């Protein structure tokens with residue numbers, strides 16, 4: 227499998243100012259991986275060997291089920307199930323219940339797409355630190371972001387190494403804190419307004435302002451996934 231499926235130039239991601247940039251990175255890799263799995267990956271035996279072992283998580287099975295290309299998915303599932311049948315359920319010596327349970331857990335706990343996203347994301351986040359340390363334009367793009375979701379705020383903040391960001395490490399953390407605190411503060415205001423709009427004393431026809439989608443935006447901030455009621 228080509229590595230460039232899981233990596234995108236970080237400046238491309240940070241040029242936009244729309245939601246959390248790390249979520250954008252993840253979504254881009256995720257889209258590419260899903261297309262790849264339901265397309266070219268069928269022809270690549272090394273990918274099939276891996277997907278046969280790991281399978282996918284609930285979220286990514288759902289994503290693939292919502293796409294076209296059922297035959298590709300069926301072919302992949304066929305060899306995955308075959309591997310499960312011969313690895314777990316076939317009668318053989320020394321295949322204790324404990325061993326069967328462990329093998330089943332291993333499959334349930336692993337997802338090919340999640341693993342690849344994680345691989346690509348950790349590389350790209352290292353590049354974010356490197357670019358922040360060395361490029362002024364990138365610092366401006368980063369500092370101008372409208373938000374970071376809480377999981378990615380945590381990841382960026384905890385991943386900073388003082389060694390790799392000698393000069394700009396504290397400026398990086400300051401901006402990350404400033405942007406995330408401001409966004410979280412604004413969410414509180416919008417949620418308060420939202421709740422007040424339900425109050426029987428609130429005036430009919432009062433303006434919702436930016437509070438209308440406060441619940442959706444708060445959930446997206448807290449878990450790093452947009453809530454889409456149609457999915």
Ligand SMILES: [Zn+2]
Nearest residue numbers: 246249375378
């Ligand atoms: Zn995020």
Ligand SMILES: [Zn+2]
Nearest residue numbers: 283286337340
């Ligand atoms: Zn997954």
